[in-house]
Amino acid sequence: MQHDFVTRKKWLEARRAHLKDEKAFTQARDALSARRRALPWLRIDKPYAFQTGDGEQSLSNLFGPHSQLIVSHFMFGPDWEQGCPSCSFWADGYNGIDIHLAHRDTAFVAVSNTSLDKIESYRARMGWTFRWVSSLGSDFNRDFHVSFTADEIAFGKVDYNYVKSKFPVTEAPGISVFHKPDTNTIVHTYSTYARGLDMLNPAYHLMDLLPKGRDEDTLDFLMAWLRRHDQYDD
Numbered sequence: 001m002q003h004d005f006v007t008r009k010k011w012l013e014a015r016r017a018h019l020k021d022e023k024a025f026t027q028a029r030d031a032l033s034a035r036r037r038a039l040p041w042l043r044i045d046k047p048y049a050f051q052t053g054d055g056e057q058s059l060s061n062l063f064g065p066h067s068q069l070i071v072s073h074f075m076f077g078p079d080w081e082q083g084c085p086s087c088s089f090w091a092d093g094y095n096g097i098d099i100h101l102a103h104r105d106t107a108f109v110a111v112s113n114t115s116l117d118k119i120e121s122y123r124a125r126m127g128w129t130f131r132w133v134s135s136l137g138s139d140f141n142r143d144f145h146v147s148f149t150a151d152e153i154a155f156g157k158v159d160y161n162y163v164k165s166k167f168p169v170t171e172a173p174g175i176s177v178f179h180k181p182d183t184n185t186i187v188h189t190y191s192t193y194a195r196g197l198d199m200l201n202p203a204y205h206l207m208d209l210l211p212k213g214r215d216e217d218t219l220d221f222l223m224a225w226l227r228r229h230d231q232y233d234d
Contacts (some may be wrong), residue, residue, distance in 0.1 A: 041187035044178070046143070051116045051134040059140075062133070063180055068106040073146040073174040076112035076119065078136055080171075083112070083122050087173055088228050093202045095128045109133055113141045113171060125230065144191060146172045161193040173197060 006014070048059045063069045074091065075084035083091075091110065098108040110132040112119055119132050141147035148158050148170050158167040176191040198204060207214045216222050 036190060039190060041179070041189055044186040044188055046139065048135070048138050048140045050111065050138070050140070051136065052131075053116070053120070057133070059178070059186060060180070062107060062109050063178075064107050066102065066105050066107045067180045068104075069178040069180075070101065070106060070108045071144075071176045071178065072108070072110040073141070073144065073172070073176065074110040074112045074132070075146075075169075075171040075173050076114045076122070077147075077169075077171045078114045080114060080118075082228075083126075084171070084173070085226055085228050086223055088126060089203065089223075089226055090173070090197065090201050091126070091128060091130070092229055094200070095130055098130050107131075111135050111140065113147045126228070141171075144174065144176055145193075146174050148172070161196070175200065 044059065050057050050059070050062065059069075062071075072087075072091070072094065075087045076082075094108070101108050108130060110130060111134075112132065113135055115136055116134040119134055123132055135141050145159050148160075148167060150170065152158050153167060153170060156166040157164055158172075160167055160172050172193065174191055174193040175197060177189045179187050179189050181187065204214060216225070219225060
């Protein structure tokens with residue numbers, strides 16, 4: 001892309017014109033968020049069991065004292081030796097925010113379809129502090145469409161991001177949101193997958209401010225450059 005070199009006056013004119021577009025986008029995003037919050041709720045009646053450092057816990061237990069719960073579906077299959085690099089990229093961005101969410105009546109937890117021992121080992125390696133539990137042995141990942149069978153992968157019948165399509169691996173990323181309107185009721189209010197997760201990665205949004213943007217267009221595939229934060233050459 002070619003760029004003109006201009007005076008500061010011309011630069012400010014262009015920036016102010018673009019600010020109008022940014023404000024329109026912000027207002028559209030606020031309206032979209034309001035419509036998201038107005039979506040209907042789905043009551044969760046199935047009991048789910050999670051393995052945690054404090055023993056087996058239910059979905060209700062994961063809320064702690066809060067009425068809202070955000071679940072990060074972290075890709076980590078039972079036969080994998082380490083967590084997904086892209087999920088790890090997202091986790092670097094949300095590590096440490098749980099204390100802030102807690103002060104807005106919200107619990108945060110990552111959930112993976114692998115053993116708790118593997119989770120704890122990988123979390124220690126990455127230096128993360130957020131809560132992370134195992135859903136291995138429960139229907140949770142299947143019910144929220146982030147774990148698939150080998151047959152589903154082979155036949156291209158994976159139900160992901162609200163459509164039936166092909167998917168390359170048996171685990172997928174996502175975010176799910178739950179609410180307890182009273183002590184005896186849990187509802188599922190929202191889940192997002194694929195590019196719906198884009199807005200939750202602060203590093204990408206910082207890159208979007210740069211002259212080169214994310215600079216991925218010439219790569220063999222998006223995020224071909226990405227490594228776990230302890231695996232870059234430097």
